[in-house]
Amino acid sequence: MRYAETGFNLEIDLTRGNIERVATDPKDTELYLGGLGTNAKIIWDRVPPEVEPFSPDNLLIFGAGLLCGTPATGCNRTIVTTISPQTKLMAFSMMGGFFAPELKYAGYDKVIFRGKSPDLVYLWINNDKVEIRDASHLKGKGAVETAEIIKKELKEPKAQVAAIGLAGENRVFFASVEQGRSSASRGGMGAVMGDKGLKAIVVRGTKDINLARPAEFMELCNDVMEYIKFRNDNPIPGVMPILAGLGSPQEMKVHDEKWHTENFMWGNSRTRRKDFWNKEIAAEWMNTMDGMRKRLISCYNCPMTCGATIQPPGLPTYMMKCFTKLTYTMAAMSDLEFGLGIAQSATEYGVDGFSAPQVMAFALELYEAGILTDEDFPGMPSDNNGRFYWLLDRIVRREGIGDILANGTYWAAKEIGNGAEAYAHNNIKKHEQLPLKLSMLNPIYFLMYCTGEKINITQIEGQFPQAPFATKEEREEFVKDWFQVPDEKFKQIFLDWEFRGEKSLPLYPTVQMCCDIVDWQERMHYIDDALGMCAGLSSFPLKPPYHIHNYPKFISSGAGIDMDEAKLTQAAKRYRTLVRANNIRRGLRRKDEKPPEDHWKKRFPELEKELLDTYYKFKGWNDQGIPTKESLHELGLDFVSEDFVKRGILTDSQEASPKETPSKKEKE
Amino acid sequence: MAEKKKKTIKTIKINVDKCNGCRACELICSAFHAAPKYSSNNPARSRIRVIREPLSDIYVPVYAGEYAVAECAGRDKYTIDGKEYDECAFCRASCPSRGEFKEPDSGLPLKCDMCEGEEEPLCVKWCTVDALTCEEREEEVEEDVKMEDIEIGMASMVDRYGLQKVMDTVARMSKKA
Structure with missing residues (x-):
């Protein structure tokens, strides 16, 4: 039996009208968890960089997080993934609401669309019964309006509907997918959905989701x-x-x-x-x-x-x-x-x-x-x-x-x-950001803006306070019950952080400390996106209820996968690197990793270079931001480096260990 | 003969104005009543349902009550504060007229048991916005012998298929076993 997940994906070929229910490999869950993690793996396996966003070969994936549909409070996010028409990179956008749990109750972890329907259609998932239905009467209708019409015509008031409006139908690059009170808005998910001729996905599920160790x-x-x-x-x-x-x-x-x-x-x-x-x-x-x-x-x-x-x-x-x-x-x-x-x-x-x-x-x-x-x-x-x-x-x-x-x-x-x-x-x-312009460079935010592949600061920041606290007393008070930190050193960094003087921005936190802070914040977002947890209860706010210490227990008792902090950190690193690998394959390089020129008035070019150099190294990437062979090997992603070598992104000798280098040279 | 007994009456107070529509009540109810306890969840098995129409601002948590053999002679439809509620929206019955309060696979009726053995019904515990709260009071009542869960289920099967068919089925099943 599979726990927390259903173990099945729906594969929908819109060109041929084909519907398949496909069992997934539990090994993939161990390696990539679910949601974003397994989405990234599917994109890697099936969407090579030659595939354009509006090609029938582009996939549009609606992935429920691993723990969606379990009693874990706030775990309800669907991770929508495709190649974005705006950034031309792998884009993922999360929506809360009610869609992901309903999909799980219907018996599926993901719906994967490929191809293009010649006519406007919608997909109706009612437990085991799945059908592609005509949506020509919904052409031009609003996203909210569409959901209401469909629920009425199916006589299914409890069905959950994710739909596009006119913007999606007309492939507006920033079109969203709307679903009740939520939406997958960033990255043009709606445009790809419209390009595929898909007006809506409707789901109703009345099956069980199981837990491995319920009491725990x-x-x-x-x-x-x-x-x-x-x-x-x-x-x-x-x-x-x-x-x-x-x-x-x-x-x-x-x-x-x-x-x-x-x-x-x-x-x-x-x-x-x-x-x-x-x-x-x-x-x-x-x-x-x-x-x-x-x-x-x-x-x-x-x-x-x-x-x-x-x-x-x-x-x-x-x-x-x-x-x-x-x-x-x-x-x-x-x-x-x-x-x-x-x-x-x-x-x-x-x-x-x-x-x-x-x-x-x-x-x-x-x-x-x-x-x-x-x-x-x-x-x-x-x-x-x-x-x-x-x-x-x-x-x-x-x-x-x-x-x-x-x-x-x-x-x-x-x-x-x-x-x-x-x-x-x-x-x-190539993607519009929050309308925010500030005075002096913040090194932590600099790194997040540069290297974030969610391409939205709110989806990278969190956990570590945005600014120092004025007095030592306030700081001491703050760290007293700050048990969410992955390491005690973060408390000391915060305690020493001042508004003015030696230990203030932009030189403090130090470059190395910034790397640690950014890595922690990013890691928590990536874990949320695989589990389907709302960032609002986890990676985004200060002192959240979900953190690196209880997440492994949720995963092991919920999904029955043996998990600890180190293993979870490694898994998150694995699919985070896979997201980057997808984008590297699509041409992402260091030159693309920069904040808007005018984001800060006061910039520090040398410091910025050092920050990026150090962070890349810290992440196991070379000076172009490309994951090295060694770091890929360590994550079990040798298939990525093989592909990189084939494409000339990495060379055979590059990053090879010193022992191997002479022999390779000899061969040449 | 029924005996006079002191009994604790639990009343769940439902404040629809406070409901945020999250359906945590449905989830935890179905998890608590899974066998083994919490081993699975499925809101379709829940003994509480949130009648939910967000665009009309309708949010009504309703509890599963008695099983009804037949539907009412007439149906009711309420309009309150300009909001028109679904037919039979406030009714607690598991009844042939609708799909509410029936096990999705067997069609057997569901009934709220106030999470017997727990401090308070779990839907109340999980409703942190306080749309559901629980009050207790003591009353002297004449108590009937309480039908076991299995009896309630059997009674509904008998209502549905007739006593003879149920007895035949049980006999056949016991032979197989």
């Missing part, structure tokens, strides 16, 4: 629950409210937006409005939120209420979470009422709440600069809010200038030319 597993769950209660009652003092608690940033609850509105950038990530927040705005925005927010809601099996049902006046109800609350408002230099209203359209169209507003603000900046002209915007209204609605419509329909903008700021700027590239200034690896 439940005790761990109860501990987590107790700790969540403790953390909810005891927010961390000394940090801003948004970092003090658990969960995704509690944007639907929080009314005080002084910090976001005055520290994050407005417009095309350009303008900082230092004295924006005042009593009148606070009162007005609170009024708006209270008027439109119907209820705070959660994902499957989670007590954190990070999402909300929003009902803008005169518009259909939708669900929202996190920072989308402000991205449209701030890009348009408008107010919250506008932001919550346009987000309704954006959710139905299915676009990423980070990229879409920036693309629109970018277009208007080009217009102001005269690089785009009136001819590019025929019929655009003159008022600011109206312009954003108009642009969003053009983009998701790929009409006129919208067709160019639909490829994101990087590709649009290239196509527009005439100096437009300077306006696509907030990208990493």
Whole structure:
């Protein structure tokens, strides 16, 4: 019997309409866990770098995390993986909600799509019965609307639906997959889904998920629950409210937006409005939120209420979470009422709440600069809010200038030319980032921005405080119950960290310490993404209930896989390296690993070089960021180095141990 | 003859305004009632269901009550505060008119037993947003002999197929064993 996982994947060939249920190899679970880990392995095995994002040979994988569907609180994430049309790299985007557990209860760990359907279809998974159904009547329908129509026509109110809107159908590079209160937004998952002619995936499951050692597993769950209660009652003092608690940033609850509105950038990530927040705005925005927010809601099996049902006046109800609350408002230099209203359209169209507003603000900046002209915007209204609605419509329909903008700021700027590239200034690896511009380089964040392959800072950071605490007493208080650290040394680093003087940024934490900190933070995100755990209860917040010490126990008692901290660390390193290997094969190199030029005003080129050099070495990568033969061998990934050698990415002699070198030379 | 006895009455208080729709109650209920305990979970086997329509802001946790042989002569449909609830939304019966509160494979009826042996029903324990809370009070009641779980199941089989068929089946099964 398989525990925690079902042991079966669904393979759907959309070209031929073929459906297969395929047993998976338990050995792969041991090596790559599940979710992102096994997704990365499938991409490596089956999607070579010659395969373009919109090729029928590209795969679109919906992978439930290893522990989804078990009683582990907050473990509900689906990891969607494909080759991104925007970055041309392996992209993975996580969605919470209810999809992954339902898929598990239906008897599957993953759904893997290949090929392209000639007509628009949706997939209906009802336990053992799986069928591809016509979706021509859903063409052009909104993502939320589609889910409602399908549930009605199937008479299955309990089915879970992941759907695309118009943006996905029209292959907008930042199209999302929407699913109830959640979405897989980053990396253009929706565009690939649309390219495959797949409007939605619908799932209903009524089977059991088994645990290997139930008593042990439940005790761990109860501990987590107790700790969540403790953390909810005891927010961390000394940090801003948004970092003090658990969960995704509690944007639907929080009314005080002084910090976001005055520290994050407005417009095309350009303008900082230092004295924006005042009593009148606070009162007005609170009024708006209270008027439109119907209820705070959660994902499957989670007590954190990070999402909300929003009902803008005169518009259909939708669900929202996190920072989308402000991205449209701030890009348009408008107010919250506008932001919550346009987000309704954006959710139905299915676009990423980070990229879409920036693309629109970018277009208007080009217009102001005269690089785009009136001819590019025929019929655009003159008022600011109206312009954003108009642009969003053009983009998701790929009409006129919208067709160019639909490829994101990087590709649009290239196509527009005439100096437009300077306006696509907030990208990493061709993907729009949080609208954040800061003064002095932070070496920890520098490394995360450079080397992150999730390409979104919120999906790399966490665990280690973003800034030092002012007094020694506060720091001592903080480390007292900081048991989540993988090693005691992290406490000392934090205790010694000061705002000013020798032990302050950018020279402290030292380069080596930065490597350790970044590696820890990244590791926890990667473990979450294989297990299906929400980052909001694990890798993202300070002092989370899940950590490196209890995760191995969850895995061994839940999935019945013998696991300890060292083995888990090694597994996470293995599939993290495999993600990189996929991208190296697609051309990712050191030159691509840099933050937006203007992210920090004060930069330190020498230090930055040392940071990257040291971190690459620390990770077992060469100076181009390519995993070395030795490090691949140590992870059991010799098949990767063989491929690298075949492709000339690594040479036969490169990185070989000194003993082997002479003999190889002799042979030559 | 029924005897007068002091009895603890447990009341689960359901505050639908506080429900966040996470369905942890369904999950833990099905896990607790798995055999062996917690060895598996499957919300479709749960004795509590959250009737959930997020876009209409409808969240109603409902507990499995008595097994009903036949459906009601008429059905009910409530509208409260402008929200129209599903037909029979608040009904606890495991009844032929709907799929709720039946084991997904056998179709046998499910009934909430307040997690006997536990300090409090586990759905209450796992509902940290306090949509479900539990109150206890003592009452003097005439107590009937409590039907064992197996009897409840058997009774429903008898209702369904008739006593003779059930007896024949049991006889046949015992021969095989």
